[in-house]
Amino acid sequence: MYNDDKSTSYGNAEIGAGFRHRFVVVLHRAALVNSSMNKGILGLLTWLAPLALALPLRAAEVTVFAAASLTESLQEIAASYETQSADRILFNFSASSTLARQIEEGAPADVFFSADEAKMDRLETKGLILRKTRKSILSNSLVIVVAADRGAAIERPGDLATDRVKRLALAEPNTVPAGIYAKEYLRKEGLWSAVEGKVVPMENVRGALAAVESGNAEAGIVYKTDAAVSRTVKIACQIPAADTPDIRYPAAVVAGSKQTGAATAFLEFLASEKAGNVFGKRGFVVLKPGSPP
Amino acid sequence: MTAAEWQIVWFTAWVAALSSLAILPAGLAAAWLLARRDWPGKSVLETLISLPLVLPPVATGLILLQLFGRRGAIGGFLHDRLDLDVVFTWRGVLLALSVMSMPLLVRSARVAFEEVDPRLEQIARTLGAGNLRVFYTITLPLAARGIIGGMILAFARALGEFGATIMVAGNIPGRTSTLSLAIYQNVQLGDDAHAFRLLGVSVALAFIAVWGSELLLRTSRQKP
Numbered sequence: 318m319y320n321d322d323k324s325t326s327y328g329n330a331e332i333g334a335g336f337r338h339r340f341v342v343v344l345h346r347a348a349l350v351n352s353s354m355n356k357g358i359l360g361l362l363t364w365l366a367p368l369a370l371a372l373p374l375r376a377a378e379v380t381v382f383a384a385a386s387l388t389e390s391l392q393e394i395a396a397s398y399e400t401q402s403a404d405r406i407l408f409n410f411s412a413s414s415t416l417a418r419q420i421e422e423g424a425p426a427d428v429f430f431s432a433d434e435a436k437m438d439r440l441e442t443k444g445l446i447l448r449k450t451r452k453s454i455l456s457n458s459l460v461i462v463v464a465a466d467r468g469a470a471i472e473r474p475g476d477l478a479t480d481r482v483k484r485l486a487l488a489e490p491n492t493v494p495a496g497i498y499a500k501e502y503l504r505k506e507g508l509w510s511a512v513e514g515k516v517v518p519m520e521n522v523r524g525a526l527a528a529v530e531s532g533n534a535e536a537g538i539v540y541k542t543d544a545a546v547s548r549t550v551k552i553a554c555q556i557p558a559a560d561t562p563d564i565r566y567p568a569a570v571v572a573g574s575k576q577t578g579a580a581t582a583f584l585e586f587l588a589s590e591k592a593g594n595v596f597g598k599r600g601f602v603v604l605k606p607g608s609p610p
Numbered sequence: 611m612t613a614a615e616w617q618i619v620w621f622t623a624w625v626a627a628l629s630s631l632a633i634l635p636a637g638l639a640a641a642w643l644l645a646r647r648d649w650p651g652k653s654v655l656e657t658l659i660s661l662p663l664v665l666p667p668v669a670t671g672l673i674l675l676q677l678f679g680r681r682g683a684i685g686g687f688l689h690d691r692l693d694l695d696v697v698f699t700w701r702g703v704l705l706a707l708s709v710m711s712m713p714l715l716v717r718s719a720r721v722a723f724e725e726v727d728p729r730l731e732q733i734a735r736t737l738g739a740g741n742l743r744v745f746y747t748i749t750l751p752l753a754a755r756g757i758i759g760g761m762i763l764a765f766a767r768a769l770g771e772f773g774a775t776i777m778v779a780g781n782i783p784g785r786t787s788t789l790s791l792a793i794y795q796n797v798q799l800g801d802d803a804h805a806f807r808l809l810g811v812s813v814a815l816a817f818i819a820v821w822g823s824e825l826l827l828r829t830s831r832q833k834p
Contacts (some may be wrong), residue, residue, distance in 0.1 A: 415798055484698055492799050517698050517780050528780075532680040533697045 376403035377579035380425060382416040383408060384432035384566065385521040386457065386495065386540045390599045391430070394592045402586075404579045412521035414492040420445055420571060427580035430454075430568040430587070432522075433494035437567045444572060450581055451569035454588055456602040457540045459498060459561050461554040462529050462547075469535035471553035477503075477536060478511035485515045486528035486537035494564075495522035499538040502561045526550065540564075542600040565604070611807060614784070615792075619811050622788040625700065626768035629707035630761050633715055637764075638757065641719035642745070646728075662774075663713040671777025674705060678778065702779030703786050710771050711764035718763060722756025723749065755827060762823040769815055789815075 383391055388410045395406035409416065409426070417436040420426050421443065429446060431437045434453070440446045461477070463469045469481045477485060488496035496518065503509040519525040522539050529537040530549045537550075544552050558564070568587055570580045586592055593603040611619075643649075644656055662670045678685035678696040688694040696702050726749050734744045750757075772790040779786035781795055789812050796805035 418798055418800055421800070483695075489795075517782055519780065528698075531675070531697075 376405060377576045378405045378407055379427045379576065379579050379583050380407045380409065381428040381430060381583070382420060382424070382426040382571075383410055383428075383430040384413045384416070384494065385410045385523045386432055386543055387430060387566070388523070389546055390542075390596050390601065394587065394595050397591065397595070398583060398586050402582065404583065406583060412488065412493040414489070414494070415521070420573075423573065425573070426571045427574040427576060428568060428584055429571050430566065431494070432457075432564075432566055433497065434565050434567055435497075436494070437569060440571075441569075446569040447572055447574075447577065448569075450584055451567055452584075452588060453565045453567045453604050455566035455596055456558075456604055457542055457564045457566070457600075458558045458602075459495075459502060459538055459556040459564075460541045460544050460552045461536055461538055461556065462526070462544050462550040463536050463553045464529055464532050465549050465551040467532070468551060468553070471536055474503075474506055474508060474554060474556070477515075478508055482512070482515060482535045484517050484528075484534040484536075485512050486517045486519055486525040486534035488522040488525050488539075489518040489520065490516060493521055495525070495538075495540060498562055498564055502538075502556060505560060545600050566601075611811075615804070615807060615811075617784060618787055618789060618792045618808065619815075621700075622769060623815065625703050625707060625788070626765050629704055629711060629768045630715070630765040632704065633708050633712045633764065634761070637712055637715040637760075638719055641716045642723050642749070644716070645720045645723035659716050660713045662710050667710060667771065667773025668777055670709060671706060671774035674709060674774060674778045678702070678705060697778055698780045698782065698786065700779070700786060703775055703788060706774040706778045707768035707771050710774050711767040714763040714767055715757075715760040718760025719753065719757045722753035722760070725756070726752045758826060759823055762819055762826075766816055766819045769812070769819070 381391065381395075388408075391408060391410075395408070398404075398406060409419075409424075411419075413431040413433060413436045416424075416426070416429065417431065417440055420429060420440060429437070429440065437446065437451065441448055441451065461471060461474060463471050469476075471477065471481065476482070487499050488494070490496035490500035500509060503512060517525075517528055517534050519528060522543055525534075525537045526539050526543045526547055528534040529539075530547055536553065538556075541552070541555070544550055568584055570577055570584060574580050596603050640655065640659060644652065675697060676682050678688075680686060680689050680695065680697065685696055688696060694701070696705060730752070731744050731748050734748050735741075739747065770790055771788070772794065775786075775788060776791055776794075781787050781791040787795070789808055793805050793808050793812070796802070796808070
């Protein structure tokens with residue numbers, strides 16, 4: 318239970334196992350003494366304690382800072398990765414701009430997976446990522462969404478300028494990638510000045526999605542993949558990829574990582590066919606390896 | 611300080627002041643009822659009013675968002691019947707600030723009312739004054755110091771509110787952005803200079819509010 322063959326394959330785990338063995342004996346004695354008084358929770362805890370102690374020694378914990386739009390895909394991919402690797406994957410999902418800022422402030426990230434190249438460029442310029450590990454993995458496209466139930470009647474992008482839309486939910490349009498992409502698109506279509514006053518800027522793209530889901534904004538612009546995870550919004554209008562800036566998701570190992578080996582291994586898995594299938598299923602476009610960064 | 615920064619400062623100060631005034635009628639009524647009357651369910655009301663003080667502000671914000679959102683019980687009614695939107699507007703800011711600062715006013719005012727000697731009120735009544743007159747001429751003036759102190763506390767709390775505001779009103783530049791939201795936003799953007807200027811203003815406003823209340827209390831204490 319506390320000393321399975323996996324943990325003995327690690328040098329320091331053996332020492333740890335010996336120590337833990339003694340510790341466990343003490344705990345078991347404690348459990349026996351206690352059982353006369355309190356057979357329930359305490360006894361159970363002392364039996365479970367060795368399990369908890371065994372976990373951290375076994376493998377690395379890779380912390381991945383990833384764009385909010387990647388939430389479901391990466392959770393699925395990590396679950397699949399954890400069945401083939403002893404490493405555990407932890408996530409911090411937020412706007413790429415927020416994550417980049419956190420990494421600049423020294424947040425303990427191992428992998429950064431951004432929704433635009435600009436944030437990655439910013440970290441690379443500051444020497445905060447390992448340049449050689451950087452690769453662009455995915456692309457995505459934008460859609461205009463409205464509430465599925467009692468949603469605004471939007472058929473074409475121009476309808477955003479009408480009074481059918483009082484509030485347009487976007488990710489923050491000056492910093493968050495999804496917002497920047499949407500603003501660029503609206504500018505190009507000549508709609509920005511008409512909708513600027515209606516924009517409700519949200520923390521990240523999922524915030525914009527939530528504002529439409531709750532009905533508090535009549536419409537929003539999010540990624541196609543976000544619209545796919547929500548049952549309460551519907552796509553009013555697809556925005557052709559040719560009309561938006563080039564949407565790219567680069568990933569890299571963070572320079573401050575204390576476990577670049579484990580981080581690189583997970584990064585490689587992200588670019589694998591297996592991961593690609595998950596991304597594809599969720600509506601992302603998987604970029605061919607070797608495409609220009 | 612840019613024009614946009616001044617707009618944030620004025621907006622924050624105005625909505626905070628407005629919320630301190632808006633909660634006055636209900637806050638005083640609740641405080642007086644808690645101080646002077648006993649009725650079934652009193653402790654429930656007491657707890658409800660104090661809840662925003664101990665709940666995470668974001669949780670309070672979520673409750674308000676559910677109630678006042680366009681699909682919410684109250685928000686739906688306001689939108690459909692009165693064409694009035696609360697969420698993502700300045701009204702949302704006012705609502706969040708009012709709910710968050712209400713307990714501070716009620717607590718101070720309640721103590722102030724309790725400290726008014728009931729015999730003075732009884733004497734006024736024996737001289738023929740009605741309940742309302744007793745309240746306005748005896749109770750309120752004697753409790754004024756505590757009430758004003760509570761209002762200033764509520765105002766100061768409103769100035770710094772963050773969690774409930776961002777849930778209910780979002781952070782829309784020029785519309786619902788308050789000092790604390792703007793500071794957070796600017797730190798996120800990496801625009802520290804901007805954030806520090808707004809920080810300076812926040813400190814100054816808070817200082818003036820607290821200092822002002824101290825001065826007020828001191829001068830009123832010196833009165834015979």
